[in-house]
Amino acid sequence: MKQELQQLVDRGEFLPLMEEFYTIQGEGYYKGTAAYFIRIGGCDVGCHWCDVKESWNADLHPPTKISKIVGNAVKYSDTIVVTGGEPLTWDMTLLTSQLKANGLKVHIETSGAYKLTGTWDWICLSPKKLKSPTNEIYLKADELKIIVYNMNDFKFAEEQASKVSDKCILYLQPEWSNRDKMIPEIVDYVMKNPKWKVSLQTHKYLNIP
Numbered sequence: 001m002k003q004e005l006q007q008l009v010d011r012g013e014f015l016p017l018m019e020e021f022y023t024i025q026g027e028g029y030y031k032g033t034a035a036y037f038i039r040i041g042g043c044d045v046g047c048h049w050c051d052v053k054e055s056w057n058a059d060l061h062p063p064t065k066i067s068k069i070v071g072n073a074v075k076y077s078d079t080i081v082v083t084g085g086e087p088l089t090w091d092m093t094l095l096t097s098q099l100k101a102n103g104l105k106v107h108i109e110t111s112g113a114y115k116l117t118g119t120w121d122w123i124c125l126s127p128k129k130l131k132s133p134t135n136e137i138y139l140k141a142d143e144l145k146i147i148v149y150n151m152n153d154f155k156f157a158e159e160q161a162s163k164v165s166d167k168c169i170l171y172l173q174p175e176w177s178n179r180d181k182m183i184p185e186i187v188d189y190v191m192k193n194p195k196w197k198v199s200l201q202t203h204k205y206l207n208i209p
């Protein structure tokens with residue numbers, strides 16, 4: 001990337017935009033709610049089951065001026081979900097301030113692995129074993145969404161739950177490719193440990209983005 005453009009990306013004035021789409025939030029607390037998704041490229045966490053590996057290499061996604069992203073978003077919805085890739089790879093300060101200046105509610109989907117930047121109305125923290133969240137984000141998370149790929153993930157879920165605030169809503173979400181195996185385990189676990197709720201990737205059942 002040209003040096004000047006790289007500086008604009010480093011400042012969060014441009015961001016590598018992979019895709020943007022108006023859909024229904026499929027997961028977690030806002031499941032079922034219409035929202036405009038902004039998917040920012042770039043992630044080096046490396047989850048082997050990641051369902052958007054095409055997002056990882058930021059160089060494949062064009063640096064896009066944030067005023068253009070905001071201009072599109074405002075046409076579609078008053079609820080915006082910023083996801084990726086890992087959005088906290090980048091400085092989210094300017095994007096979120098411009099979205100909020102337009103009166104939009106701004107949500108993030110994040111692993112929390114990098115410094116929390118930006119101003120958020122809702123933080124969905126989905127921690128990963130490969131790169132732990134920063135201490136700062138645990139107490140700010142509104143929902144904790146643990147992806148359950150195998151039985152070890154229940155122990156990981158409890159460790160992560162011990163770090164969030166009392167108000168944080170706790171979700172167990174089956175890893176998509178292993179859902180037939182893990183959904184019965186999650187159901188059983190939630191009935192025995194009702195502080196947890198089930199989250200499903202309902203958009204995949206609905207065949208929407």
Ligand SMILES: C[S@@+](CC[C@H](N)C(=O)[O-])C[C@H]1O[C@@H](n2cnc3c(N)ncnc32)[C@H](O)[C@@H]1O
Nearest residue numbers: 049050051084085086109110111126174175176
């Ligand atoms: C693609 S990630 C992007 C945001 C951020 N990098 C993160 O991991 O939170 C969006 C959400 O999808 C979840 N996710 C990714 N792949 C999944 C899969 N195969 N099955 C279930 N959930 C998945 C992530 O844990 C995260 O909550």
Ligand SMILES: Nc1nc2[nH]cc(C(=O)O)c2c(=O)[nH]1
Nearest residue numbers: 024025026027083109203209
């Ligand atoms: N409909 C829909 N809901 C989602 N919730 C979180 C998603 C994500 O990839 O971050 C996602 C997504 O990709 N589509």
Ligand code: SF4
Nearest residue numbers: 043045046047050085
């Ligand atoms: S942190 Fe998120 S985007 Fe990155 S590999 Fe894991 S699930 Fe995919």
Ligand SMILES: [Mg+2]
Nearest residue numbers: 051052083209
């Ligand atoms: Mg997704």
